[in-house]
Amino acid sequence: MTITMNKPALKQIFAFLRKDFLIETSYKLAFIEGILHALIGILTFFFIDKLFGHKMTPHLDTFNTGYFAYVFLSMAFFNYAGAGLGSFASKIRNEQYQGTFLALLSTPIKIPNLLLSLSIWNFLYASFELIVYVVLGLFLFKIDVSNTNVLSFLTVFSLSIITFSAMGILSASFVIMFKRGNPVAWILSAMEGLLGGIFFPVSVLPPFLQTLSKFIPLSYSIKALELSVYRGHSIMELKNEISILAIFAIFLLPISLWTFKYAINKTLKNGSLGQY
Template sequence: MRSLIGIAGGLSWQKFLAFVLKGYTLERSYRPNFWARYIEAFTGLVFVYFLGRLFSTPPAAVAAYGVDYFTFALVGTVFSQYLNTVLRQFALGLREEMLTGTIEPLLVTVTHPSLALLGGAFWALLEGLVILALQLLAGWLLGARFLGANWPTLVITIALSLVCLSAWGIASAAFVLIFKKGDPIAWLVSGTTYIFGGVYFPVSILPRWLQVVAYALPVTHALEAIRGALLQGLSLGQLGRPLLALLAFTVVLLPVSLALFRYATHRARQDGSLAHY
């Protein structure tokens, strides 16, 4: 809890913008990689479009959402990609700081240590939202329809999903600080998302025992709530089950992940391995 209060108290608009500007400047300096992300995003969109062409009549489980298969898969694809970015970016940003040797200079500033080490992810999370919006716009131009969308509920749902997946991402970053390797947490969650998370097909078609696995993933609840708000226009009250599940994940995981990250930072400082990779 002290870590959470320290991060919240130490984050001002000036610091947030400084982290964002730093991330943008670094990424913009590698122009091929910068533009490759946008090309990749729209390549994936074309794939989903032609996949949707295979289903002129959507399966019954998809038709229950009141949309065609392209719209259903589009929402699952773009939002799962963004949530996986949230999940992975804290660890990726931290590894980048390790490789460039900038961790120790960051920690001698007046910025809270956790914020200093995790702030490098801010640009990627913001850029991910921009890419997501562009993908939805392009999908709409290709025929996807979001008639009756409940936009206020969608915004709240995305915000809660972002905080929930950030908890997993912070735990992943703690793993990197301790073991100096790619972490299994992000791999486990993101690697199972496309099978069990309801990205390309509704979770309801899975066998009962696999649905138990699916609903153990926060992404499953996030996509269910996002589709409910965007495709069916459901209100917060009508999305009570998935939103309460996300809230439960957040209440449990966020304090634990911040405590774990604080422990990892303290341990790395004590054994002198903070800048090692």
């Protein structure tokens, strides 16, 4: 199953982009609400860090930075990766609720193109939010990113987005088959805060939880990103994390696409395509 970018496919993607833009901008306050939500989240961690006197703990020594800078980067990244993780399932759920999903599937849109089209607005919006994070981080909070190794950062970032998108597509497959009750989303939301290393380095956890975190791609992404930005680690120095993320990406993407196609065919068979 490959994505062929011919003219009709591009037309479909642009039509989705336009449609989502028009719908989102018809909710006047949603845009401001999104920005405020991100800002309040960041400020909360800024003041938590201030409460503890901006101290560097031994757990953060590895990353050569303070708590606020650590959590700022992981939050900015996870906000973007979240578009990959959540957008496929949430968009399909929205289309199911609206009653438009069946209408979409009565058109000749290929499944990979449908997935891309459904998520493209969320990725663009998340990119905009990422720019807001970067501007705030550099100019308001004066976070020092002078050590950044751009090549290793981009490598880790790209592999992570592919991995999380694949997990998001898996999650969407469950939504198509079972509508509500999506075990992938549940596992991801339960694990991301505790084991992913977003709010604190995984080294803080007891050994058995640290072992569990090794099964979560997010923990490799966060660690590698923090090291590439604050320590300037090269691709060679991050080869373990990058290799594991590459393995996740290579295996999860085809599996997720196959599962999604299976889910669609299953609902074509059992007649539950139009249900919500």
